[in-house]
Amino acid sequence: MGMFDSFIGQIKCPNCKNQQKTEVQFKWSECCLLLDYELGDVVPGAQEGLYVEDDWFNERCSNCKTEFIPNVVLKNGKVIAFISKEELQRTDIEHLQDIPYKYMKNQRYDTEKALAKGFTKETADFKKQPFKENQSITAFEREWKVAKGWRKDFNSEKVSEFFKLSGCATRKSDYWFVYIVVDATGLKRFVEVSDRIKHWSDNDDRYGNMLFSETYGFKDEHFLFSEIF
Template sequence: MDMGMFDTFTGQIKCPNCAAIQNTEVQFKWSECILLDYELGDVVPGAQEGLYVEDDWFNERCSNCKTEFMPNVVLKNGKVISFISKEELQRTDIAQLKDIPLKHAKTQRYERDKIVAKGFTKESADFNKQPFKENQLIMAFEREWKVAKGWRKDFNPEKVSEFFKLTGCATRKSDYWFVYIVVDATGLKRFVEVSDRIKHWSDNDDRYGNMLFSETYGFKDEHFLFSEIF
């Protein structure tokens, strides 16, 4: 194993001085160490039973009052339940910290994503039935979309390395996938990518093979070739 690899807890933490909330990251090396991100509600392979606290190697700096503090992550039976500063931890009975539902942060993010239809989602499509057809209706974000335009996306053999193919942020069964422009009843346009993805480094849960919605798309990326299909 590459000793430089690690996994990361990502979440929000309260400054112990001014109570401002900001994003934080805590790196750790006792799990899979393949650059996975874990959020509130995620279960971490290899975590200890019962209550466990992981502290970071570096101090956080409050973006509001500039106070430096050390971020900590609390796990309960392997599940991430809290991000808390060392100062607050010292005056907290962690046994009294409230438990939270599984996949808590990802569920919250999905609820936000439903409104604007973008980001990694719980939406999925049968890759074996790709490509979609022009004007086909699909369901995503609990509403209907019409497929307006489509491309097949392949690795560019002249520009992409084998390393990029094998890693490339995701593990896929196939080395090609599909990109579409879709439109909902209000006229909202989104790009959607469909692949037979089986794992993604930043999406450590069971939502594999998703449709990925976004507002913009990188058609000029030299690592890929885009062939218009309709």
């Protein structure tokens, strides 16, 4: 099939009304770089006015097992709805409710902000890495102290060139920095800092190069971790 981009969203089964995740692939955008678009995203190359992406593949309901065709509705280039073909045939798409710009990215960040997990709006200067012990950083609208740090490199004895290439597909460098950070309440998170390249599909400044998580795979044999402090 070659390179493509995808719409990712929740869709309702026309039979039992069960909501589930769906993916619709398309090849007419300006990018075709395996990028994902969600509700509220503007798609480069989308035609003006109202556009319905149709008839790519069948979706199978995870609840009642009914098969149906997922459709994606765009208005002035912005994704505004995921809807089955069956429901679409009963709907006047001119009257579908518009949604705010970047809707799903904003919704997801609000959740991540509360949990302190995911990509932050703040970025770290990769050229000034590594952080120092006890250095203060701000992320998710709170202050963190850097408690421990490692440099993360590919393990040349365990990693294939394909794995290395795919692992660096959105980064300039083939190494990262990993830290344990703690906030004033004692909440502990791992944070990975890389020189991640901004995707055209991001459509906002939410994505940076700081990725927070609750756990981290230090035992992955594909990587070597060198303790910094």
